[in-house]
Amino acid sequence: MSETIEKVKCLIIGSGPAGYTAAIYAARANMKPVLYQGTQPGGQLTTTNEVENFPGYPDGITGPEMMMELQKQAERFETDVRDGWVTKVDFSGDVHKVWVNDTKEIHCDTVIISTGASAKYLGLDSEQKYLKLGGGVSACAVCDGFFYRNQEVVIVGAGDSACEEAHYLSKLCKKVTMLVRRDEFRASKIMAARVKNTPNIEILFNTETDEVLGDGQVVTGVRVFNNQTQEKHEIPATGFFVAIGHKPNTDIFKDFLNLDETGYIINVPGTSKTNIEGVFVSGDAADHVYRQAVTAAGTGCMAALDAERWLAAKDSTFEVSTSTYN
Numbered sequence: 001m002s003e004t005i006e007k008v009k010c011l012i013i014g015s016g017p018a019g020y021t022a023a024i025y026a027a028r029a030n031m032k033p034v035l036y037q038g039t040q041p042g043g044q045l046t047t048t049n050e051v052e053n054f055p056g057y058p059d060g061i062t063g064p065e066m067m068m069e070l071q072k073q074a075e076r077f078e079t080d081v082r083d084g085w086v087t088k089v090d091f092s093g094d095v096h097k098v099w100v101n102d103t104k105e106i107h108c109d110t111v112i113i114s115t116g117a118s119a120k121y122l123g124l125d126s127e128q129k130y131l132k133l134g135g136g137v138s139a140c141a142v143c144d145g146f147f148y149r150n151q152e153v154v155i156v157g158a159g160d161s162a163c164e165e166a167h168y169l170s171k172l173c174k175k176v177t178m179l180v181r182r183d184e185f186r187a188s189k190i191m192a193a194r195v196k197n198t199p200n201i202e203i204l205f206n207t208e209t210d211e212v213l214g215d216g217q218v219v220t221g222v223r224v225f226n227n228q229t230q231e232k233h234e235i236p237a238t239g240f241f242v243a244i245g246h247k248p249n250t251d252i253f254k255d256f257l258n259l260d261e262t263g264y265i266i267n268v269p270g271t272s273k274t275n276i277e278g279v280f281v282s283g284d285a286a287d288h289v290y291r292q293a294v295t296a297a298g299t300g301c302m303a304a305l306d307a308e309r310w311l312a313a314k315d316s317t318f319e320v321s322t323s324t325y326n
C-alpha cells in the first residue's frame with residue numbers, strides 16, 4: 001500500500017444535518033469518523049436566515065448558526081472535520097475506496113453518504129438576487145411558508161411536489177398564484193384536482209416567469225408572460241416559491257449504488273443500508289419526500305448506528321463504545 005493512502009474506519013461525506021449527526025453518533029461509538037465538508041460547509045441550511053422548525057430552538061435560530069453548533073458538537077467528540085470534495089469512489093471490492101480532490105486516496109471500512117440534494121431554480125438574475133438576500137425567494141414551502149402568513153405568493157411548478165407545496169401554502173397564505181409552463185399539469189390527476197379545487201389558488205397555464213420584482217431588499221411581485229400570446233403582466237406578491245425539482249448530489253456513486261430515476265440513492269426500507277455492504281446513506285441524498293433538517297439528522301443517526309453494528313459484526317476486535325446509548 002502506498003504511503004499516501006489513508007485508512008479510516010468511518011468516512012462521512014457531507015456536512016449538513018445528516019453528516020454532522022452521523023458524526024456525533026459515530027464518534028461517540030468509537031468509530032473515529034473523518035468527515036469531508038464539501039464545497040458547502042454546513043449544507044443547505046447555510047443559505048437560509050431563520051430555522052423555526054428544528055426541535056430545541058424555541059426562539060428559532062439562523063441556518064448558519066445552527067450548523068456551526070452541529071459542527072462544534074461533532075468536534076467535541078473528536079470528529080475529524082476536513083475541507084475537501086469527494087471526486088471519485090470505488091465500491092467494487094471489500095475495501096471502499098474514496099478519492100478527495102482527485103488526489104488523496106482513502107480506504108474506508110464504512111462510508112456514510114450525506115451529500116444532500118440541491119433545489120433547482122429558474123436561473124433568472126432577479127430570482128438569484130432575492131434568493132441570496134433572503135428577501136422572498138424560496139424552494140421550500142414547508143420551511144418558509146409560515147413567514148408568508150396572510151400574504152400573496154407565487155409558486156412555479158407543475159409536478160406532484162409543486163401541487164403539494166401550493167396546497168400547503170394555500171392554508172397559510174391569502175392567495176397563491178401557480179405558474180404552469182404548459183397547458184396542463186405534470187402532476188397526478190389527484191394532486192392536480194386538489195389544487196384546482198382550492199379556492200385561493202389561481203392557476204395560470206402557459207405562463208412563465210419574466211422577472212422577480214422587488215424594492216432592492218424584498219420581493220414585491222412577479223412579472224409573468226403567456227408563452228402563447230407573449231403578453232406580460234405583473235402579479236403582486238411578497239413570496240416567490242420555486243418548485244421545479246431537486247437534484248440529489250449523487251453522480252459520483254452512480255456506477256456502484258442503486259439510484260432511482262431522479263438520482264436519489266435507494267436505501268433498504270427502514271434502514272440506511274445501500275446495495276453495497278458497509279456503505280450507508282442519510283439525509284436528502286436518499287429522501288425525495290420529506291427533505292427536512294430534522295429528518296436528515298434522524299437518518300444520520302440511523303446511518304451511524306447501522307455502520308457501527310455492521311462493523312461490530314464484521315470485526316470482533318472492534319469495540320462499540322457504550323456511550324452511543326448514553
Ligand SMILES: Cc1cc2nc3c(=O)[nH]c(=O)nc-3n(C[C@H](O)[C@H](O)[C@H](O)COP(=O)(O)OP(=O)(O)OC[C@H]3O[C@@H](n4cnc5c(N)ncnc54)[C@H](O)[C@@H]3O)c2cc1C
Nearest residue numbers: 014015016018038040043044086116143283284291292293
Ligand atoms: C433555502 C432553504 C431553506 C430551508 N429551510 C429549512 C427549514 O427551515 N427547516 C428544515 O427542516 N429544513 C429546511 N431546509 C431543508 C434542509 O436544509 C435540508 O433538508 C437539509 O439540509 C438536508 O440535509 P443533508 O445533510 O441531507 O444535506 P445538505 O444540507 O444538502 O448538505 C449536503 C452536504 O454534502 C456536501 N457534499 C455534497 N457533495 C459532496 C462531495 N462530493 N464531497 C464532499 N461533500 C459533498 C455539501 O458540501 C454539504 O455540506 C431548507 C432548505 C433550503 C434550500
